[in-house]
Amino acid sequence: MEDKRPFGEYIRRKRLEAGLTQKELAERLFVTESSVSKWERGLSYPDVPIITSICAELGISEHEFFTACDDDKAHAQERAAAIWHGLTKTFRVICLAGYAIALITCFICDLAIFHTLDWFWIVLTALALAFCFTNLPAYVPKERTAVCLGAATVCLMLLLLSCWFYVGGKWILGGMVITAVSLALPWSWWVVWRFYGKHVLLLCVALTTVWVFPLLAVIRAFEGGDWLLGVAYPMALVGGVFLWGYYLALKLPRDPVMKTGLCVLLTALATPTFNTLCDALLGGGQSGVPFAQYFSIPAMLARSKAGDLDWVNILTTLILVAAGVIVTAVGGVREYRVKKS
Secondary structure, three states: OOOOOOHHHHHHHHHHOOOOHHHHHHHHOOHHHHHHHHOOOOOOOOHHHHHHHHHHOOOOOOOHHHHOOOOHHHHHHHHHEEEHHHHHHHHHHHHHHHHHHHHHHHHHHHHHHHHHOOOOHHHHHHHHHHHHHHHHHHHOOHHHHHHHHHHHHHHHHHHHHHHHHHHHOOEEEEEHHHHHHHHHHHHHHHHHHHHOOHHHHHHHHHHHHHHHHHHHHHHHHHOOOOOOOOOHHHHHHHHHHHHHHHHHHHHHOOOOHHHHHHHHHHHHEEEHHHHHHHHHHHHOOOOOOOHHHOOHHHHHHHHHHHHHHHHHHHHHHHHHHHHHHHHHHHHHHHHHHHHHH
16 A cells, blocks of 8 residues: 555545445444444454455455554554464365365275265265365355355255265155255345345344245145144244344344343243243143243252253253343443443
């Protein structure tokens, strides 16, 4: 760069040139709007793992990013980024070595023992699928998510065909359709992230909530049974409620500690809720732990004394509830102080 402008001003200028608001950039990077604001005001620097994504969104090189500010912290960021790149490169090399060893070993074993190549194709397509997530992103300069997701989609379909080629059966059509419907979700997320830009998290949560119902219907169409309306859909509805609960917990409070506490509380409620609902829908009576007992210390002690292993589930729930309440309270105090100041 010809003149080394302050880092925050440079990021703000590049964001405006890219036609993005602080909120839009934050949603694309999966960070909070306040984080972007702090970067532009020079109060903090981005974490090293997301620097590549920032450069891609702003249309700049990593060299331009690190030379945007010549203070010690910027140089420290550059050194940390170099270490991070070194670690990721080492990880990719280890993965490649592992893939090569596995392929050669399986190729020799399949030929030597069975005198043909049959289950080897399962190993090959499975490793190709893993390669799409571990190594392929490093070789794709543009549209990385779309290319890697597309390659993973093809490899997953080939993996299903390889399994069918090895074991046979009439399940392949149902497996392909169910897999296609399942892949519709990550592709929908990508479309929202790539082409819409606004309210990415909100739209992804909405898509996930809706997507699960046709997926269950497709599974029911191939598998049969009378579980769809009486069991699967009610469970999916409750799951959707929890999903939106997590979204609100992450969206509404500004304090990250409070966000964490609310998510812990939701997690604590998940097991009692789903177990109790499943027991009711399947007509299991008192086969499980009643909802109220998950929050009862006497119930935990009684089950422990009787040798009932469900006391572990109760203890886990109690610990999560206690932790969630404490962390949420601390976060609430922090957020109140910030608003008051």
